[in-house]
Amino acid sequence: MSLIAIVGATGTGKSDFALDLATALERAGRTAEVVNADAMQLYRGMDIGTAKLSLAERRGVPHYLLDVLDVTEDASVATYQSAARDVIDDIVARGAVALLVGGSGLYVSSVIHDFRFPGTDPEVRARLESELAEHGPGLLHARLRRIDAVTAASVDAQNGRRIVRALEVIELTGEPKAARLPDDPVPWREHRIVHLHSERAHLVERLDARVLEMWRRGLVDEVRSLLPRGIERGVTARKAIGYAQALGELHGRMSRADAIAETQQLTRTYARRQVGWFKRYRDAVAIDADDAAARAAELARLATLD
Numbered sequence: 001m002s003l004i005a006i007v008g009a010t011g012t013g014k015s016d017f018a019l020d021l022a023t024a025l026e027r028a029g030r031t032a033e034v035v036n037a038d039a040m041q042l043y044r045g046m047d048i049g050t051a052k053l054s055l056a057e058r059r060g061v062p063h064y065l066l067d068v069l070d071v072t073e074d075a076s077v078a079t080y081q082s083a084a085r086d087v088i089d090d091i092v093a094r095g096a097v098a099l100l101v102g103g104s105g106l107y108v109s110s111v112i113h114d115f116r117f118p119g120t121d122p123e124v125r126a127r128l129e130s131e132l133a134e135h136g137p138g139l140l141h142a143r144l145r146r147i148d149a150v151t152a153a154s155v156d157a158q159n160g161r162r163i164v165r166a167l168e169v170i171e172l173t174g175e176p177k178a179a180r181l182p183d184d185p186v187p188w189r190e191h192r193i194v195h196l197h198s199e200r201a202h203l204v205e206r207l208d209a210r211v212l213e214m215w216r217r218g219l220v221d222e223v224r225s226l227l228p229r230g231i232e233r234g235v236t237a238r239k240a241i242g243y244a245q246a247l248g249e250l251h252g253r254m255s256r257a258d259a260i261a262e263t264q265q266l267t268r269t270y271a272r273r274q275v276g277w278f279k280r281y282r283d284a285v286a287i288d289a290d291d292a293a294a295r296a297a298e299l300a301r302l303a304t305l306d
Helices: 014-027 077-093 105-112 122-135 137-147 149-154 160-173 200-217 219-226 243-250 256-278 292-303
Strands: 003-008 032-036 097-101 192-197 285-288
Touching: 003 014, 003 105, 003 256, 014 032, 014 097, 014 192, 014 292, 032 077, 077 097, 077 105, 097 105, 105 256, 122 137, 122 160, 137 149, 137 160, 149 160, 149 256, 192 256, 192 292, 200 219, 200 256, 219 243, 243 256, 285 292
Parallel strands: 003 097, 003 192, 032 097, 192 285
Antiparallel strands: none
């Protein structure tokens, strides 16, 4: 097996599982390399708030598509799809196993499924973005919900960029369902999916603690260092969970306690959406991230796959 996707909600230990799998594969005589599928880890300088592994923490395993964007750049799933597939093709051509690791569901799906992104129209996009600037995301999300409730349910009501793109695709194609992934997607190439999950109460406790640790490790200082790099001009980066709240604290719009509490709440909400997304992967092997025996058994099984 040359491509293994390791997915799950934030806080379920995907990065550690991938490194343990790389070690297990090495013992079996194969090498593995990691391809990042976390949209926020694409950004240079956004480390603490994205739980990005440091170079020392990667155990010598090559990692790709980390730190490839400036905070002023817009992350595009279509651009990511092309870049990730090129990296995976290169890894496989060298006889190694590509481990696609991350919790950004659309990014993962764009790689493992044969999904082609519809084109864009500058005039339609500009008109929708003007409406977004004037009225905010709520009105546009309500419109999307009337046109295509399924797509609307999968898009964060505050994510104006995603809402605009969905409405653009629907307008250009005349097909509401064109803005979402197909119900029965065709694989891009043969792959396995490991879905790490955790009991809700345990995950919430872990996520709340993770947010506190982010502040303890210096998230606010990290964000302060990104101000000269233009994070406040970034469409995507400045709205990232934790970063938006740290910016609010820096500028006196929020107290530290409120910034932390809001980040915890948004992280829990995001994790719920991730859980819902990855439940669509009917062919995934679901592993309880807190069950050491099940985790070890799956690592052993994957290490022996042809």
